[in-house]
Structures are given as structure tokens and as C-alpha cells.
Amino acid sequence: MHLSVQGVSKSFGKGRDSKLVLDDINLEINSGEFVALVGSSGSGKSTVMRLIAGLEQPSSGTIHMDDRPVRGPGPDRGMVFQKYSLYPWLSAADNVAFGMRLQGRNKRDVKERTAYYLEVVGLQDSASRFPRQLSGGMQQRVAIARALAADPKVMLLDEPFGALDLQIRESMQEFLYQLWERSGLTALLITHDLEEALLMAQKVHIMAPRPGRIVRTVAATLDRSNLSALRMERSFLELREDLAGCLRGLDQEPAALAARSLASTTGSSSSG
Amino acid sequence: MSLRRQLDQPWLLGLVGIFSLLLLWQLVAASRVVDPLFLPSPAEVLAAGAEQAQEGILVNDAVASIGRVLGGYALSILVSLPLGIAMGSNRLVCQLLEPLLGLIRYMPAPAFIPLLIIYFGLGELPKVLLIFIGTLFFNTLMIMDAVKFVPRELLESALTMGGRGLQIITKVVAPFIAPQVLDAYRINMAAAWNLVIVAELVAANEGLGKRISLAQRFLRTDEIFVGLIVIGLIGLLIDLGFRLLMRRTCRWAI
Numbered sequence: 077m078h079l080s081v082q083g084v085s086k087s088f089g090k091g092r093d094s095k096l097v098l099d100d101i102n103l104e105i106n107s108g109e110f111v112a113l114v115g116s117s118g119s120g121k122s123t124v125m126r127l128i129a130g131l132e133q134p135s136s137g138t139i140h141m142d143d144r145p146v147r148g149p150g151p152d153r154g155m156v157f158q159k160y161s162l163y164p165w166l167s168a169a170d171n172v173a174f175g176m177r178l179q180g181r182n183k184r185d186v187k188e189r190t191a192y193y194l195e196v197v198g199l200q201d202s203a204s205r206f207p208r209q210l211s212g213g214m215q216q217r218v219a220i221a222r223a224l225a226a227d228p229k230v231m232l233l234d235e236p237f238g239a240l241d242l243q244i245r246e247s248m249q250e251f252l253y254q255l256w257e258r259s260g261l262t263a264l265l266i267t268h269d270l271e272e273a274l275l276m277a278q279k280v281h282i283m284a285p286r287p288g289r290i291v292r293t294v295a296a297t298l299d300r301s302n303l304s305a306l307r308m309e310r311s312f313l314e315l316r317e318d319l320a321g322c323l324r325g326l327d328q329e330p331a332a333l334a335a336r337s338l339a340s341t342t343g344s345s346s347s348g
Numbered sequence: 349m350s351l352r353r354q355l356d357q358p359w360l361l362g363l364v365g366i367f368s369l370l371l372l373w374q375l376v377a378a379s380r381v382v383d384p385l386f387l388p389s390p391a392e393v394l395a396a397g398a399e400q401a402q403e404g405i406l407v408n409d410a411v412a413s414i415g416r417v418l419g420g421y422a423l424s425i426l427v428s429l430p431l432g433i434a435m436g437s438n439r440l441v442c443q444l445l446e447p448l449l450g451l452i453r454y455m456p457a458p459a460f461i462p463l464l465i466i467y468f469g470l471g472e473l474p475k476v477l478l479i480f481i482g483t484l485f486f487n488t489l490m491i492m493d494a495v496k497f498v499p500r501e502l503l504e505s506a507l508t509m510g511g512r513g514l515q516i517i518t519k520v521v522a523p524f525i526a527p528q529v530l531d532a533y534r535i536n537m538a539a540a541w542n543l544v545i546v547a548e549l550v551a552a553n554e555g556l557g558k559r560i561s562l563a564q565r566f567l568r569t570d571e572i573f574v575g576l577i578v579i580g581l582i583g584l585l586i587d588l589g590f591r592l593l594m595r596r597t598c599r600w601a602i
Contacts, residue, residue: 129504129508130507130508131504131507131508148507149504149507149508150508150510151508151509151510153508154508154509155504155505155508157501157504157505159501160499160501160502161499161501161502161504161505163502163520163523163524164524164600164601165523165524165526165598165600165601174506174509174519175506175509175510175511177519178506178509178510178511178515178519179509179510206600208600219505222505222509223508223509226508226509226510228508232508
């Protein structure tokens with residue numbers, strides 16, 4: 077599996093109201109990698125994911141999945157949303173089976189894989205419960221199981237733990253990392269949380285807002301044998317602080333720009 | 349247990365409300381403040397109802413009215429479901445039809461009666477069509493709205509798991525909107541029931557509305573009361589039927 081995003085830009089709106097949200101994004105993901113995109117809100121990181129998923133089309137540039145251009149959504153790119161993506165009328169098991177049924181897998185296969193993936197996320201005892209009977213963390217684990225069961229080549233995770241409480245978020249991060257380690261899946265994680273990205277991803281892209289662009293890429297080679305210890309480790313904290321400084325600098329940029337444009341006295345602001 | 353807790357049963361206070369009104373009616377009627385010609389007592393109304401039931405008129409009328417409602421409303425259900433889903437899920441279809449439906453919706457359905465009679469005479473067809481016209485647009489627009497509010501994540505999850513066009517409609521949109529559709533059908537059923545009575549007041553040989561208009565001609569207020577109460581009871585039963593269906597099929601949404 078090889079996913080490649082080359083020179084991708086995206087504008088929303090047409091003509092004069094058109095707004096550039098992504099500018100020249102380049103990134104590669106290879107089989108078995110865990111890559112993270114980190115940025116503040118407005119950095120267009122979710123748009124990158126939606127473009128890869130095929131839910132939006134780039135304004136320019138290309139996205140290739142195994143040398144084939146991405147033209148629309150497909151089961152080779154599974155997605156986990158921040159929240160509210162389980163089907164409330166289906167039990168946990170039927171939610172996990174949903175994608176496999178869409179794809180027309182045979183019944184026995186569906187049943188076996190459903191049981192297997194529920195066990196993978198530790199919810200075999202909650203198979204017959206409905207989403208509203210599950211906690212937020214359990215719901216996200218069902219969503220992950222559902223995406224895995226549909227057999228994607230790459231998992232796109234859009235702030236998957238963003239709506240969870242801090243403690244649950246930490247245990248879910250450990251869960252996801254172990255899952256990745258065990259199953260050898262390929263994952264792209266979108267998050268605004270630097271710690272989350274550094275804990276799990278070997279490669280972290282930092283995105284700047286307005287327009288969204290990748291400003292820095294770090295290879296995070298850390299000893300991840302004990303994640304809760306890693307959170308406190310000095311090298312980890314230093315790396316995190318370094319990147320946090322980078323993100324803070326980016327957030328101050330618009331303020332500096334605004335001050336500059338106030339100072340300048342040019343009358344017309346229209347351009348091309 | 350406090351009084352408030354004891355009173356807090358789903359049915360109890362509702363029954364108290366209904367019986368209070370009956371009691372008030374009985375008291376006013378018994379006091380003879382109002383001429384019995386205008387306000388018959390509950391007992392007299394009951395007697396008139398029993399008489400109609402014995403002669404077989406009551407069942408006949410009820411069957412005639414219910415048949416018209418079911419015919420017209422079934423047609424409305426059948427057309428509004430695909431139309432509402434198409435309008436809710438396709439922007440072009442919506443742009444094409446929404447202004448048109450919005451316009452027709454504000455034309456009072458009873459105003460179509462003269463036209464329907466000119467076109468289709470005095471038989472069953474114009475009555476059925478009146479109910480169809482009078483409920484189609486409300487049903488369609490309510491279904492359209494329900495479709496528009498299907499959360500984007502639910503649709504996109506299905507797309508990223510390999511779902512395509514019709515699958516998305518049948519596996520995601522349809523189950524998600526089912527409770528709202530049932531509710532829309534339940535609410536607009538009241539309009540269907542109103543319209544059948546209006547149609548029968550204008551032209552019919554039998555039916556609960558027809559019976560009321562005959563009773564008016566002979567100043568039989570007791571029979572008018574019978575008609576009104578029977579209409580109310582049938583409406584209530586249909587409403588309860590829809591609620592039961594909802595509870596059976598859409599447990600997740602309640």
C-alpha cells in the first residue's frame with residue numbers, strides 16, 4: 077500500500093469569494109506506517125483527510141492510492157469520525173457488520189469477522205447493546221472495529237478521541253497504539269493534540285493555518301514500550317515543547333499580519 | 349408516595365380531563381340553562397348514538413369515511429415517500445420542486461372541491477383525491493426535511509465502507525428518517541380526517557360528515573354530537589395506532 081498526496085491545493089467557493097484552504101500539500105504514507113497531521117483549527121487538516129477519503133475533490137494536485145488516482149470514497153480508505161457516526165438503530169455487532177454487509181460478504185464470514193473485531197476492541201460482551209447504551213469511549217471503539225472490519229488498506233482517523241474525557245482519551249490512545257502494533261495496520265491520524273500525535277505516530281506533519289500548509293515534518297523515533305511512562309519522559313517533553321512552540325508561533329502569525337495591515341495605508345486591498 | 353407522584357401516571361390525568369368535561373356538560377345540560385334543543389345531555393347523545401348503531405347507520409358511515417381516508421392517505425404515503433427522499437437527497441430535484449410545493453401547500457385543499465367535482469363528479473374519486481392533495485405536500489416537505497438532517501457522518505461512514513447510491517438510501521437514510529416519517533404521517537393524518545368530513549359536508553350519500561350535515565338540516569343536535577364524538581374517537585385510535593407502530597419499529601429513537 078502506498079498513498080501519495082502531491083501538490084494538492086483546495087479552495088472553497090467560486091470566483092471572488094473563493095478561499096484557499098490548502099496550499100501545496102505533499103505527503104506519503106507507506107504500508108504499516110502511523111502518520112499524524114497536527115494543526116490548530118482552521119489549518120485544513122480535516123480537509124486533507126476528506127480529500128484522501130475521496131469525500132472532496134482537490135482543486136489542483138493529485139492523490140494516488142497504489143498508483144491509482146483517488147476519484148471518490150472507497151472501502152480501501154476506512155474512516156473514523158470524531159463523533160456521532162455509529163448507526164443508532166443498529167446494535168454494536170450490526171454496526172461492526174455494516175460495512176461488510178454493504179460489500180456483500182457472505183453471512184458466515186460477516187458473523188466470524190464481527191465477533192473477531194468486537195473482541196479486538198474488547199467489546200465482545202456488548203455486542204447486542206445499542207450505541208446510546210455505550211459510553212463515548214466504547215462507541216469510538218465500535219467505530220474503529222467497524223472501520224477495521226471493512227478491511228481498509230489505510231485507516232483515516234479524524235480526531236477520533238476529540239470528544240472524549242481526558243482519562244478515557246489517554247487509555248484510548250494506548251489502545252489504538254497497541255492495536256496498530258499488533259495488527260500492522262496503516263494509519264493517518266488527524267489531531268490538534270501534539271502529545272497524542274507524538275505518542276503514536278512515527279512521522280508527524282505540523283500544519284499552519286490560513287491557508288493550510290505543512291510547515292514541518294518530524295520523525296518521532298521514540299521508545300514506545302510504555303506509553304504512560306513516555307508521556308513523562310524528558311526527550312518526549314522536549315520534542316513536544318519544541319513543536320508546541322512552532323505551533324504557537326503559527327497562531328501568532330495572523331495577529332502579526334493584522335497589525336501590519338493596520339499600519340499600512342494602502343487603499344485598495346483587491347488583488348487579481 | 350406524594351400526591352404528585354401518585355398522579356403522575358401516563359393515563360390518569362388525561363382521563364381526569366376528559367371526565368371533567370363530561371361532568372361539566374352533564375351539569376350544564378341538567379340545569380336547563382341552555383335549551384336542550386341546542387345542548388342535549390350526554391345521556392341523550394348516547395341514546396342517539398345507540399339508535400344509529402342499532403340501525404347500522406353508524407358503522408356504515410364510519411366505514412365510508414374511513415375508507416376514503418385510507419384510500420387518499422395511502423396514495424399520499426406512497427407518493428410522498430420517494431418524492432420527499434428525492435427532494436431531500438438531490439439538490440437539483442429540490443430546487444425544481446420546492447417552490448412549487450411551497451406554493452401549492454398554501455392553497456387550502458377544500459378550495460379544490462369545486463374543481464374536483466367538476467372534473468370527477470360526485471363519486472368517491474374526488475373525495476379520495478382531495479385527501480391526497482391536502483396531505484401530499486405536507487408529508488413530502490416533512491420527509492424532505494428529515495432527509496436533509498441525516499447527519500453527514502452517517503452518510504460518509506457508509507461511503508467510506510463501500511456503500512453506493514441506492515444502498516445509502518435504503519441502509520442509512522431510510523432507517524434514520526423512519527421515526528420522523530411515521531410522526532409526519534401521524535400528524536398529517538389529522539388533516540386527512542378533517543378533509544374527508546369537509547368533502548362529505550359538500551357532497552356525499554353516506555359518511556360521518558354527511559350524517560352531521562343531515563342532522564343540521566333537521567336540528568338534531570344530539571346526532572351532531574354523536575358524529576363529532578365518533579370522529580374524535582376514530583382519530584384518537586388512528587393516532588394511537590401510529591404511536592404503537594413507532595414503538596414497535598423504532599425503539600432506538602424513543
